[in-house]
Amino acid sequence: MTAYIARRLLSMLPVVAIVALFVFLLLHLAPGDPAAIIAGDNATPQNIAQIRKALGLDEPLWRQFLVWAGSLLHGDLGRSMFWNEPVATLIAQRAEPTVSLAATTLSVAVVLAISMGVMAAARAGTMIDRFVMGFAVFGFSVPVFVVGYLLIFVFAITLKWLPVQGYTPIAEGVVPWLENLVLPSVALGLAYVALIARITRATMLDVLAEDYIRTGRAKGVAARPLLLKHALKNAAVPIVTVIGIGVALLIGGVVITETVFNIPGVGRLVVDAITRRDYPIIQGVIMVFSGIYVLVNLAVDLSYTLLDPRIRY
């Protein structure tokens, strides 16, 4: 097992290296002088020369990449042009709201989606099933920001049940923290719930058709343990795989959700960087988010042995 984890960690390296190479080349293959792009439209030639020197843009390309990648390995994501602070520090300062949002969404969405999927499969063909499947198509189709504004309009502006926007740090109390996270989590989680509910239903339908389920039923296993212990446990591997792949959906959604709900997180950091052409921030956040995605999917791979003892590494 340890050897397997080590091997998998090593196999992550090329993927991360390709992400790094791609993110690096983006800036340098774009038409025009990267220094001029970063400096913006109103830059003087002196500004541009200064930036070129500061970023080492006079060096050959391969050398620039090695220097940049080397500092990445030391946790140095570069320096923001606008804030004049290390990108890693800026991301760390804004991590709490983003992590809170992602964590609440992930936990609620997974529980909700798996229950919906199991119910739909257990009652296949009934109204419940049709409702879940219809909800899934709907969830895939409505964009995060439209759901977000709809939720704000109904629950914050009209009914006044929840705050409109913003974020309260957890240190200032769990209740206000949660109150601010309810609507954004629902908006962000909708597509994720749809994705997981659909795969749960599909896998459960496959498993429920197996012989051992019929045997269980014949020998008198009660419906609930049969469904949850015998069937769901064996459906776990594909479901967990999709939960891992779907994290990409959450990461992309975070950027938009934080803008809709005015949450000062990492997503907002990126969006603000777009207009300021603060390229190091965009690069740094892409590296961090991609790294998280790769790590989550590694964890998913490793969880297979726990979920299915037949899988041995």
Next chain:
Amino acid sequence: MAVVTEFPRTAPDRLWQLRRFARRNPTIVAGAGLLAFMALIALAAGVIAGDPQFLNPSERLHGPSALHWFGTDHLGRDVFARTVFGARISLVVGLAVAVLAITFGLAIGLIAGYYRRVDAPVMRLMDGLMAIPSILLAIALVSLNKASVGIVIVAISIPEIPRVVRLVRSVVLSTREQPFIEAAIGGGSRHHKIILRHILPSTIAPLVVQATYVMASAILTEAGLSFLGAGVPPEIPTWGNMIAGSRLFLASAPWTIFFPGTCLALVVLAVNLMGDGLRDRLDPRLARRM
């Protein structure tokens, strides 16, 4: 000797066939119909709607009325006209991304699946691309270039390609083990002929289904980019930038947000319905799994 007479296809016969198709594939028909309706409106935008850029400061934030079906926004622009013109961008970007991503994904997938030596490096590259959240990749690509519809299309297509490559590759890998491929190799067919004539056809059904999903995701990404201010130039009305521009007026003028928002959701829903219907019809194995 028997004489085979061909029965002339009469109009009612065709109509009956159409009806049967609609009855058996309600989702395809519903999705395609809704999409065709939206496309028609987008095409006829210049005829059915006024100038989407016309500013009328005396009629700011008016609610829906007979004159302005969808009301007016904070600059007094007609929301109906802007919504109708916005359909153009969504549909053009969605279609173009689907075509681009499928074309490149198909070419790369065929090569990676068929030639074992290129498989590993190409797939590692695709794994790397897939690890980058697509909206962030698109943001980076758009923010580095001058905003234009073309850049947005390319920026959204690049992150879609790896998913198509994976699909095509998996189909190629299973097809190339089939006896008829062995027979073709034994018969002395050249590689490009085997790929194009014997392997390519089996990728078409799953690709048609995949194309609809790519289109749905491209429309959503474009709207997201426009919403974040990293999309097409702001003077072109899109559903995303309409919603972004009106967000301060959510409480006082919700129609400025919900009309374009509803259209956006409807178009994506139409494409998804069509995709689900096509999948059920063309790819029964996948349909059972999902």
